[in-house]
Amino acid sequence: MRDKATLLIMLLILCHGVAMTKGLWEIKNEDREDHGPQMPEKLFLLQNSKRVVKTDAGEMRVLESYGGRVSERRLHIGFINMEPSSLFVPQYLDSTLIVFVRSGEAKVGFIYEDELAERELKRGDVYQIPAGSAFYLLNIGKAQKLHIICSIDPSESLGIGIFQSFYIGGGAPVSVLSGFEPQILETAFNASEAELIKFFTRQHEGPIVHIGDSHVSASSLWNKFLQLKEDEKLNHLKKLVQDQEEDEDDEEKEEEKPQPSWSWRKLLESVFGDEMKKNKKDKVSHKSPHSCNLYDRKPDFKNTYGWSVALDGSDYSPLKTSGIGIYHVNLKPGSMMTPHVNPRATEYGMVVKGSGRIQIVFPNGSNAMDTHIKEGDVFFVPRYFAFCQIASKNEPLDFFGFTTSSRKNKPQFLVGATSLMKTMMGPELAAAFGVSEDTMRHILNAQHEAVILPTPWTESKQNYGNKLDLESLPTTKVVTNDDMIIGF
Numbered sequence: 446m447r448d449k450a451t452l453l454i455m456l457l458i459l460c461h462g463v464a465m466t467k468g469l470w471e472i473k474n475e476d477r478e479d480h481g482p483q484m485p486e487k488l489f490l491l492q493n494s495k496r497v498v499k500t501d502a503g504e505m506r507v508l509e510s511y512g513g514r515v516s517e518r519r520l521h522i523g524f525i526n527m528e529p530s531s532l533f534v535p536q537y538l539d540s541t542l543i544v545f546v547r548s549g550e551a552k553v554g555f556i557y558e559d560e561l562a563e564r565e566l567k568r569g570d571v572y573q574i575p576a577g578s579a580f581y582l583l584n585i586g587k588a589q590k591l592h593i594i595c596s597i598d599p600s601e602s603l604g605i606g607i608f609q610s611f612y613i614g615g616g617a618p619v620s621v622l623s624g625f626e627p628q629i630l631e632t633a634f635n636a637s638e639a640e641l642i643k644f645f646t647r648q649h650e651g652p653i654v655h656i657g658d659s660h661v662s663a664s665s666l667w668n669k670f671l672q673l674k675e676d677e678k679l680n681h682l683k684k685l686v687q688d689q690e691e692d693e694d695d696e697e698k699e700e701e702k703p704q705p706s707w708s709w710r711k712l713l714e715s716v717f718g719d720e721m722k723k724n725k726k727d728k729v730s731h732k733s734p735h736s737c738n739l740y741d742r743k744p745d746f747k748n749t750y751g752w753s754v755a756l757d758g759s760d761y762s763p764l765k766t767s768g769i770g771i772y773h774v775n776l777k778p779g780s781m782m783t784p785h786v787n788p789r790a791t792e793y794g795m796v797v798k799g800s801g802r803i804q805i806v807f808p809n810g811s812n813a814m815d816t817h818i819k820e821g822d823v824f825f826v827p828r829y830f831a832f833c834q835i836a837s838k839n840e841p842l843d844f845f846g847f848t849t850s851s852r853k854n855k856p857q858f859l860v861g862a863t864s865l866m867k868t869m870m871g872p873e874l875a876a877a878f879g880v881s882e883d884t885m886r887h888i889l890n891a892q893h894e895a896v897i898l899p900t901p902w903t904e905s906k907q908n909y910g911n912k913l914d915l916e917s918l919p920t921t922k923v924v925t926n927d928d929m930i931i932g933f
Contacts, residue, residue: 487814487816488805488813488814489803489805489813489814489824489825489826489827490814490816490818490822490823490824491508491509491510491511491522491793491823491824491825492508493508493509493511494506494507494508494509495507495508495509495607497607497610498651498652498653499651500650500651500652500653500654501528501650501655502527502528502531502532502650502651502653502654502655503525503526503527503528503531503533503584503591503653504525504526504653505523505524505525505526505533505652505653506523506524507521507522507523507524507597507607507608508521508522508523508524508823509521509607510522510599510793510825518600518768518791518849519599519600520596520597520598520599520769520791520793520825520847520849521540521596521597521599521607521608522594522595522596522597522793522795522823522847523542523593523594523595523596523597524592524593524594524595525544525582525591525592525593525595526590526591526592526593527549527582527584527590527591527593527653528584528590528655529584529586529587529588529589529590530584530655530656531583531584531591531653531654531655531656532581532582532583532584532653532654532655532656533581533582533583533652533653534581534612534613534614534618534648534652534653534654535579535580535581535612535613535614536579536580536581536610536611536612536613536652537576537577537578537579537580537610537611537613538574538576538577538608538609538610538611539576539577539601539602539603539608539609539611540576540597540598540599540601540602540608540609541573541574541575541576541597541598541601541766541767542573542574542595542596542597543571543572543573543574543595543596543764543767543769543771543847544566544571544572544573544574544593544594544595545569545570545571545593545594545595545739545771545845546566546567546568546569546570546591546592546593547568547592547593547594547797547845548568548589548590548591548592549568549584549586549589549590549591549592550565550566550567550568550584550585550586550589550591551565551566551582551583551584551585551586551591551593552564552565552566552582552583552585553566553572553574553580553581553582553583554580554581554583555574555575555578555579555580555581556578556579556580557578557734562734564734564735564736565585566736567738568740569738569739569740569741570736570737570738570739571736571737571738571739571756571761571771572734572736572763573734573763573764573766573767575766575767576598576601579613583656594795594845596769596793596847598767598769610652612652614648618651618652620645622645623645627641734763737756737760737761739754739756739771739773742754742756742760746896746897748894748895748896748897749777749899750776750777750780750894750897750898750899751774751775751776751777751780751782751836751841751897752774752775752897753772753773753774753775753782753896753897754772754773754774755770755771755772755773755853755854756770756771756772757770757771757850757851757852757853757854758770758851758852759853764851765851767851768849768850768851769847769848769849769850769851770790770847770848770849770850770851770852770854771845771846771847771848772792772794772845772846772847772848772854773843773844773845773846774794774834774842774843774844774845775841775842775843776801776834776835776836776841776842776843776897777836777841778836778837778838778839778840778841779836779837779838779899779900779902780835780836780842780897780898780899780900781833781834781835781836781897781898781899781900782833782834782835782896782897782898783833783858783859783860783861783864783895783896783897783898784806784831784832784833784858784859784860785831785832785833785856785857785858785859786829786830786831786832786856786857786859787826787828787829787830787848787854787856787857788828788829788854788855788856788857789828789848789850789852789853789854789855790828790848790849790850790854791825791826791827791828791848791849792825792826792846792847792848792849793823793824793825793846793847793848793849794823794824794825794826794844794845794846795821795822795823795824795844795845795846796818796819796820796821796822796823796842796843796844797820797843797844797845798820798841798842798843799819799820799836799837799840799841799842799843800817800818800819800820800836800837800840800842801817801818801834801835801836801837801842802815802816802817802818802834802835802837803815803816803818803824803832803833803834803835804832804833804835805826805830805831805832806830806831806832807830808829808830813830818834818842828849831859835900838902858895858896860892861892861894861895861896861898862892862893862894862895863895863896864889864895866889867889867890870885870886870889
């Protein structure tokens with residue numbers, strides 16, 4: 446009788462433990478966008494998609510992370526798609542952005558140490574834009590769309606939605622300057638109210654605007670200098686100022702009355718500050734933070750069945766300030782990344798090509814999520830949780846993502862030729878499983894591959910050869926569904 450009572454108590458404790466573990470991941474379903482209730486098998490998929498910007502020139506969508514109470518840090522994942530010859534207008538955010546150029550070419554400019562810093566980015570480049578730094582983003586690819594994946598750190602956010610944009614220029618969106626009283630703006634710009642009303646209400650395209658010849662706006666200052674080379678910009682600005690001053694002198698002679706002191710010089714100096722005064726070519730570009738290309742790096746691990754590459758703060762120093770890491774994994778058809786644990790970071794990943802399966806396990810050994818993933822899906826894995834990814838039988842699984850630590854992640858692989866279990870092999874581990882050391886050794890030595898393994902349905906090694914190479918990275922296509930549009 447006592448044994449039955451003890452067994453009953455143990456069962457109650459076990460059930461309570463499972464319930465408590467799953468309870469930590471209960472998700473509020475309000476504010477979700479057309480996805481219905483969160484299904485248990487989708488627990489670690491990000492599905493709360495929000496469109497934050499949409500114009501004829503492009504869009505930005507964000508997948509909001511809910512994280513749960515176990516996650517030590519949350520990241521939102523954003524997607525920026527821009528048409529050829531388009532501009533994401535100057536703004537600053539309350540969150541740090543780390544941008545990854547999936548396809549196309551871009552120019553990013555932002556205020557760095559009180560100067561305008563600019564960098565041209567190509568496919569595979571990673572770049573960080575600190576929270577609070579005014580920036581703009583320009584698609585410079587010839588007749589080519591620009592597709593960017595970015596991480597958004599909500600820890601610095603004001604808590605107003607996913608993140609908050611503060612637009613510097615524009616009538617639509619409204620500039621943050623428009624909120625000041627007319628007298629304050631007249632004093633700040635040294636301009637008349639009529640001039641300022643005209644100045645602040647000429648742009649109606651939205652946050653992402655066309656700047657090509659067929660979409661030129663008469664009031665757009667950006668059309669006059671953004672497409673110039675770095676060594677031509679200051680000369681062009683000086684010419685604009687000189688022309689304007691000559692026009693003002695002529696008007697003064699003709700009208701014989703005081704003219705408003707507001708001019709191109711006032712406007713340009715208010716935007717570019719000391720840039721015009723210093724007149725030192727290329728100084729901005731040389732001082733600005735460098736970019737780092739993920740595709741130029743050799744894989745950290747590579748075998749017949751796939752490869753993986755990671756980028757941390759020691760490889761790209763700006764990541765140290767944001768505390769974010771970056772990775773990219775490619776699994777050949779039917780291959781599996783063996784069960785492993787991230788001891789330093791939560792992992793956020795997006796399938797950029799192919800399909801497969803991901804399984805995540807709760808700390809108590811019960812199944813947390815086992816689901817099919819396809820191109821466009823975004824998942825996250827909490828720190829310390831064991832998980833594995835498996836490519837589909839007939840196509841690869843290629844995924845890119847961010848981690849919440851800029852230190853080397855050093856994942857702990859639980860199974861395989863270089864696994865944690867094999868390193869710990871000895872009488873203590875054998876005793877933990879209740880088997881002999883010989884049995885333990887026999888089990889652990891059966892697997893000769895490490896990190897990325899074949900599965901029973903993997904094709905023969907002869908079919909793979911040695912064709913895996915980062916130079917032949919896959920390109921992806923536009924994915925469209927009812928709730929999210931993401932271009933690659």
